[in-house]
Amino acid sequence: xxxxDPRSASLRVFSxxxxxxxQKEKQPDSAISAPKDSKPxxxxxxxxxxxxxxxxxxxxRLGESNKGLYRPALTALQDLIRTSTSSLTSVPKPLKFLRPxxxxxxxxxxxxxxxxxxxxxxxxxxxxxxxxxxxxGERETLHFRLAADQIHGQPSVQExxxxxxxxxxxxxxxLAEEYNARSEKDQSTxxxxxxxxxxxxxxxxxxxxxxxxxxxxxxxxxxxxxxxVNQDTYERVCLYLVSCVNLLVPPxxxxxxxxxxxxxxxxxxxxxxxxLSIRLADRDLIRxxxxxxxxxxxxxxxxxxxxxxxxxxxWLSDEQNPIQDQELxxxxxxxxxxxxxxxxxxxxxxxxxxSLDDIYKTHLESSRSSLSxxxxxxxxxxxxxxxxxxxxxxxxxxxxxxxxxxxxxxVYKTRDHGMLSATASIGLSLLWDTDLGLSQIDKYSYxxxxxxxxxxxxxxxxxxSGIRTEMDAPLALLSEHTESKSRPLQNSxxxxxxxxxxxSCREDLQGLLLPLVQDEASSMELxxxxxxxLGFVYVGNPDGEIVSSILQTMMEREPxxxxxxxxxxxxxxxxxxFVGQQDQSDATIETLKAIEHxxxxxxxxxxxxxxxxxxxxxxxxxxxxxxxxxxxxTDNASESNQDENQANDDNDDPSANANDDSNKTxxxxxxxxxxxxxxxxxxxxxxxxxxxxxxxxxxxxxxxMHYGDPVIRRTVPLALALLNPSNPTIPxxxxxxxxxxxxxxxxxxxxxxxxxxxxxxxNNARLAQRLRQLAGYYAKEPNCLFVVRIAQGLVQMGKGxxxxxxxxxxxxxxxxxxxxxxxxTLLAFTDANAxxxxxxxxxxxxxxxxxxxxxxxxxxESLEKLPVSVRVGKAVDVVGQAGKPRxxxxxxxxxxxxxxxxxxxxxxATEEYLSYSPVLENLVILRKNPGNVEEA
Numbered sequence: 001x002x003x004x005d006p007r008s009a010s011l012r013v014f015s016x017x018x019x020x021x022x023q024k025e026k027q028p029d030s031a032i033s034a035p036k037d038s039k040p041x042x043x044x045x046x047x048x049x050x051x052x053x054x055x056x057x058x059x060x061r062l063g064e065s066n067k068g069l070y071r072p073a074l075t076a077l078q079d080l081i082r083t084s085t086s087s088l089t090s091v092p093k094p095l096k097f098l099r100p101x102x103x104x105x106x107x108x109x110x111x112x113x114x115x116x117x118x119x120x121x122x123x124x125x126x127x128x129x130x131x132x133x134x135x136x137g138e139r140e141t142l143h144f145r146l147a148a149d150q151i152h153g154q155p156s157v158q159e160x161x162x163x164x165x166x167x168x169x170x171x172x173x174x175l176a177e178e179y180n181a182r183s184e185k186d187q188s189t190x191x192x193x194x195x196x197x198x199x200x201x202x203x204x205x206x207x208x209x210x211x212x213x214x215x216x217x218x219x220x221x222x223x224x225x226x227x228x229v230n231q232d233t234y235e236r237v238c239l240y241l242v243s244c245v246n247l248l249v250p251p252x253x254x255x256x257x258x259x260x261x262x263x264x265x266x267x268x269x270x271x272x273x274x275x276l277s278i279r280l281a282d283r284d285l286i287r288x289x290x291x292x293x294x295x296x297x298x299x300x301x302x303x304x305x306x307x308x309x310x311x312x313x314x315w316l317s318d319e320q321n322p323i324q325d326q327e328l329x330x331x332x333x334x335x336x337x338x339x340x341x342x343x344x345x346x347x348x349x350x351x352x353x354x355s356l357d358d359i360y361k362t363h364l365e366s367s368r369s370s371l372s373x374x375x376x377x378x379x380x381x382x383x384x385x386x387x388x389x390x391x392x393x394x395x396x397x398x399x400x401x402x403x404x405x406x407x408x409x410x411v412y413k414t415r416d417h418g419m420l421s422a423t424a425s426i427g428l429s430l431l432w433d434t435d436l437g438l439s440q441i442d443k444y445s446y447x448x449x450x451x452x453x454x455x456x457x458x459x460x461x462x463x464x465s466g467i468r469t470e471m472d473a474p475l476a477l478l479s480e481h482t483e484s485k486s487r488p489l490q491n492s493x494x495x496x497x498x499x500x501x502x503x504s505c506r507e508d509l510q511g512l513l514l515p516l517v518q519d520e521a522s523s524m525e526l527x528x529x530x531x532x533x534l535g536f537v538y539v540g541n542p543d544g545e546i547v548s549s550i551l552q553t554m555m556e557r558e559p560x561x562x563x564x565x566x567x568x569x570x571x572x573x574x575x576x577x578f579v580g581q582q583d584q585s586d587a588t589i590e591t592l593k594a595i596e597h598x599x600x601x602x603x604x605x606x607x608x609x610x611x612x613x614x615x616x617x618x619x620x621x622x623x624x625x626x627x628x629x630x631x632x633x634t635d636n637a638s639e640s641n642q643d644e645n646q647a648n649d650d651n652d653d654p655s656a657n658a659n660d661d662s663n664k665t666x667x668x669x670x671x672x673x674x675x676x677x678x679x680x681x682x683x684x685x686x687x688x689x690x691x692x693x694x695x696x697x698x699x700x701x702x703x704x705m706h707y708g709d710p711v712i713r714r715t716v717p718l719a720l721a722l723l724n725p726s727n728p729t730i731p732x733x734x735x736x737x738x739x740x741x742x743x744x745x746x747x748x749x750x751x752x753x754x755x756x757x758x759x760x761x762x763n764n765a766r767l768a769q770r771l772r773q774l775a776g777y778y779a780k781e782p783n784c785l786f787v788v789r790i791a792q793g794l795v796q797m798g799k800g801x802x803x804x805x806x807x808x809x810x811x812x813x814x815x816x817x818x819x820x821x822x823x824x825t826l827l828a829f830t831d832a833n834a835x836x837x838x839x840x841x842x843x844x845x846x847x848x849x850x851x852x853x854x855x856x857x858x859x860x861e862s863l864e865k866l867p868v869s870v871r872v873g874k875a876v877d878v879v880g881q882a883g884k885p886r887x888x889x890x891x892x893x894x895x896x897x898x899x900x901x902x903x904x905x906x907x908x909a910t911e912e913y914l915s916y917s918p919v920l921e922n923l924v925i926l927r928k929n930p931g932n933v934e935e936a
Contacts, residue, residue: 052097055080059101062108062122074121081128082162095132102126102133120152128163131170141167142174146191154194157201168202172211175199176218193221201228209236210880213244222255226262234267236880242276242812243879246616246690250582253615254280261285265292271917274302275812281540281580283315290316296325297861297925301916303331304923308808308852310466310503310817327863334467336863337853338432340923341394341801343865344855344897350799353397356384359796360789361772382418383786385410386844387793389425393851394798396430402440411444411452417839420488423455424842427462431848437463438473445477454488457481458842461496465848466817474500479512491529495842498533502817502849509537510546517549520556527553528566531573532824536849540579540816542588550574551591554599562599565834568674571599572827575606579816585611602675609682610823614689614814621686621697624679628704628712632673677715677830680704684719685823689807689814694723698731705739714746718826721754725822725850726803727902728759728767737770741777748778749787750829756791757822760847761854762901763800771795783837790844797851804850805902810875810919821849856906857897858913859925866926867895869909876905 044052054076061073077094084092098105109126112119127144149155161168175196182189196219203212216222222241229237241260245253257276264273270293277285290306293299306316313332317323323332330336345351385400388410392398400410401422411422423444430437441463444456457478464474474497481493494513501509516522516530531553534546550573554562561567578585585607592604605627612620683700687693698720705716717739724732736758739751752774759767771792778784797804806818824846828835836843860866873891888905900906906920913926 048093048097051080051093055094055097056101059098059105062105067114067118070118070122074118074125077125078121081125091132095129098129099133102129105129117152120148123148123151124163128167131167137177139174139178141170142178142195145171145195149191149195154198157198157205160198161202161206165206165208168199169208169211171195171199172203172215175215179219189219193219193224196221197224197228200225204228204230204233204237207236207882209233210240213237213240217244217252222252222259225259226266229263229266231267234263234269238263238272239879243877245279246614246693249617261289265289268293269918270298271302271305274305275809278305278309278311278813283312286311287316296328297927298916299325300328300331300863301925303328304925305809305917307332307334307337307467308922309813309815312503312505313468314505331863333469334432335434335469337467338394338434340857341432341853341855342396344853344857345395345799345801347897348801348899350801351395351397353395353399353403354391354796354799355399356388359387359391359792360775361768378413378415378418379782379786380789381410381413382421382841383789385414385418385422385425386841387789389428390790390793391796391799393428393802394431394433394853396433396436396440398429401426402429411455417451417488417841419449419451420455420458420492421842421844423452424458424462424492424845426456427459428845428848430463431465431851432463432467434463434467434469434473450486451488454486454492455842457489457492458496458499458845461492461499462845462848464500465502466852468504475508482512482516487525490526492842494526494529494533498536499845499848502536502820503539505538505541505543510534510543513537514546514549517546517553524557524561524564524566524570528564528569528573532569532576533573535573535576536817536820536824539576539820540581542577542581542584547574547577547588551588554592554595554597554603559597562597565831567599568602568678568827568830569824571603571606572823574603575610576820576823578607578611579613579819581611582615583611598675602678605675605678605682609678609685610819613685613819616687616690616693618693621683621693621700624683624686625700627679628676628683628708630676631709632676632711673709673711674830676709677711680708680712680715680719681722681823681826681830684722685819688723689811697723698735702735710744710746713742713744714750715830717747717751717754718829721757722822722826724758726758726760726762726805726854728762728764730766732758733764733767733770740770740774745781745784746832749784749832752784752787752791753829753832756787756794757804757826759791759795761795761797761800761803761851763796767795768792783833786837787832794847798853801854801899802851803854803902804847804852806850808852808921810905810921811903812919815850815852818850818852821846821851853922854900854902855897855922856900856920857923859923861925861927863925865897866913867897868913868926869893869895870898870906870920871909872898872900872904872906874905875903 058073058077061069080094081092084094105122105126109119109122112122123144127141127148130138130140130144175192179189179192182192196215199215200212203209203215212228213222213225216225225237225241238260241256241263245256248256257280261273261276261280264270264276270289273292274286274289277289286306290299290302293302313323316332323329342351388398388400397403404410411419414422426441426444427437430440438460441456441459444452444459447453447456460474460477478493478496478500481489482497484490484493494516497509497513513530513534517527517534519527522530531550538546550570554570574588578588589604589607592600592607594600595603605624608620609624680701683697687697701716701719704712708716717736720732720736733755736751736755740748740755742748742751752771755767755771771788775785775788775792778788804818804822806814806822808815825843828840828843828846856870856872858866858868858870871888871891871893873888876885876887876889878885878887888907891907893909898906900921908915908920908926911929914929916925916927
């Protein structure tokens with residue numbers, strides 16, 4: 001390289017000979033002078049040469065003894081640096097030409113001791129030069145910035161920003177590094193925070209909201225953000241804050257939610273604030289937000305959200321301040337859901353009931369003769385009754401039971417325990433329609449058949465799932481049977497109460513069910529169902545008395561009781577209390593460690609998983625994967641008992657499994673590897689709410705299926721279902737379809753049911769075709785064929801208008817009651833032969849707490865239907881994108897009411913109306929846009 005080239009001069013600064021460098025360092029300070037180029041550069045234009053000469057002259061003046069030259073020289077340097085321009089990929093020329101002089105300028109600065117405005121300006125210039133010249137890790141940009149501030153005082157936001165955006169971003173980086181370094185040494189960081197707040201203000205003023213939030217996160221000062229946010233920036237700031245929550249560790253995640261809520265409240269965005277209060281599960285904040293708006297219509301819109309989330313009414317009012325507005329109470333109770341849903345079905349032309357041929361399409365199946373003969377038994381009729389309930393759910397006009405002629409009801413075409421489930425399906429068919437439902441179910445409650453009467457009690461609970469009435473009919477009708485001597489009646493009453501009052505936190509139910517848990521003389525089945533119902537009622541609310549009672553029961557029960565197949569539901573009842581509570585379950589987990597029975601480990605896994613449900617916590621998932629990697633030697637006796645149960649269940653008559661002795665053997669058999677099944681489900685439960693974690697867990701499931709023990713392989717399909725409820729993506733369907741032909745019938749059976757969960761309420765044609773093929777493939781396997789039929793019913797749930805995805809409100813919230821229903825159903829399939837395929841097929845109805853209409857209905861301010869044009873498409877993540885990007889893609893324009901699919905989002909197609917809710921889901925109230933001017 002030519003010696004006259006200025007680039008060679010800059011290189012020489014960094015590549016001096018060691019001896020030359022040492023001699024230079026030994027020279028006295030007075031001998032230090034600015035480096036000069038003896039010859040003009042041949043590669044520079046006349047303008048550049050002039051600029052370079054001018055800069056060198058200014059540097060020389062800073063080294064002279066006449067202090068009167070310092071101020072003009074510094075001002076000239078400042079102006080040249082500020083006014084310089086360059087392309088995006090090059091360094092501004094003043095900074096490039098000053099590179100060889102940077103060490104010299106630092107040396108000059110160290111010799112100044114005036115502590116005046118000149119030195120402050122000099123420090124600022126060095127701070128800018130250090131952005132490109134200082135060595136990594138020295139943080140000289142921040143060092144000189146703080147030095148200037150110490151001399152001159154804190155600059156204004158405008159003064160800080162005159163050096164440009166890149167300078168401010170560089171300060172952000174070094175502020176975070178310096179804060180971490182000082183925190184490790186317990187040094188003061190107040191000066192860093194003062195400067196950081198200036199940077200935050202500048203960032204918010206210049207559309208760099210992401211940088212502002214990231215900086216305050218690094219400095220552990222996110223709570224300072226709200227004071228700088230205004231009406232122009234709050235949307236992008238809050239969207240980023242909320243989107244970060246799943247990627248943060250406690251307590252930062254809750255701090256982000258509280259900060260975003262504070263910003264929304266400052267901007268009078270009450271609905272958005274309420275959403276975050278629900279995520280925080282803080283009853284005081286929920287009530288504060290619900291009471292905040294003075295607009296009565298806005299409160300009704302918020303009431304629709306609270307009803308969807310099943311927030312207890314008692315959290316919103318008390319005896320001193322009851323809610324007086326009856327319309328508002330109706331919105332909170334959800335009493336209009338049935339009417340809206342039926343109108344929605346009529347609009348979509350799906351109100352007419354579906355027959356079994358419409359559902360199964362048996363004319364398209366192969367080997368129809370063998371199929372028809374195998375499904376003529378009571379087991380086939382039972383499957384038909386359950387499928388009929390799911391497909392016609394909410395419409396109340398099914399042809400098999402509700403509208404069947406006298407004596408032709410499918411209730412009487414089943415036998416024994418099958419009659420219970422068939423009768424209970426009435427509640428499913430008449431779901432949410434309490435007026436018609438009570439009268440329809442009532443006639444079965446006086447039946448002489450014990451199982452029919454028990455089914456009616458369960459139907460009462462199913463009918464009221466997700467809604468409330470002032471009559472409180474379920475409590476009045478079911479409470480007396482909780483002490484019944486009849487096991488079916490007692491069990492149905494207990495489970496019915498749990499389904500009817502899920503999420504309500506009713507203290508009167510605690511007084512009714514808790515004594516059953518504490519009673520040492522009660523069977524393990526009764527104790528487990530009572531605990532499970534309490535878990536449904538108090539889901540996500542760890543009541544101290546309930547927690548201590550369940551723990552005490554586990555400690556006092558005999559090992560044979562804890563080894564019962566019902567113990568898993570006792571464990572789930574405890575775990576449901578901690579849904580979303582995160583570290584609040586630590587004390588309970590420590591207590592569980594004192595129990596020596598293998599059940600202790602299983603309960604710990606469930607409690608820990610529900611506590612972090614939907615958080616995507618990587619450390620928890622890693623721990624669970626370690627559990628799955630263990631190889632457990634199971635007892636041979638246990639395996640032989642399972643084989644015996646499998647053989648009994650192959651009989652298409654459910655009464656063939658009524659052998660009490662074999663059930664007792666099953667109850668006392670060791671379940672030492674059950675914790676691995678719970679671990680697999682726990683991975684899915686934790687990862688399900690976070691997209692990246694959910695995608696990664698799909699890969700883990702593939703590995704577990706290849707290398708896991710049999711108990712793990714049988715649970716993997718259930719975990720896939722939990723990850724994708726009502727979301728039939730092609731990769732998941734292909735995986736489950738492959739597993740549905742597995743040589744292990746338990747794996748195949750769970751995969752078939754998982755296909756039903758994944759496709760629930762979607763009417764997915766690809767999935768329906770595969771299930772028809774499976775019906776032919778398993779024509780001679782009654783158990784598998786039974787589950788195929790159930791899966792076919794789930795896919796057409798509500799004729800494609802009801803889904804079971806627990807996430808709603810643009811996937812910001814998940815329904816705790818929906819999580820409870822999904823978990824209880826999937827837990828029953830961890831041993832399907834002992835539960836669903838034996839006497840307890842009614843456990844399929846646990847899904848009712850997760851069932852909700854997939855509609856978008858627009859209403860006017862008087863809550864009357866208001867058809868408008870909306871666009872519905874796949875939701876697009878717009879976090880951090882500039883401007884106002886589209887939030888949906890591949891959309892279609894329709895007139896409300898419309899059906900919303902999983903991961904779909906709706907937006908208003910015109911500006912004629914404004915929405916009270918920022919999320920177009922469920923029931924949305926609209927108002928006329930006062931700023932919209934349209935020609936007639």
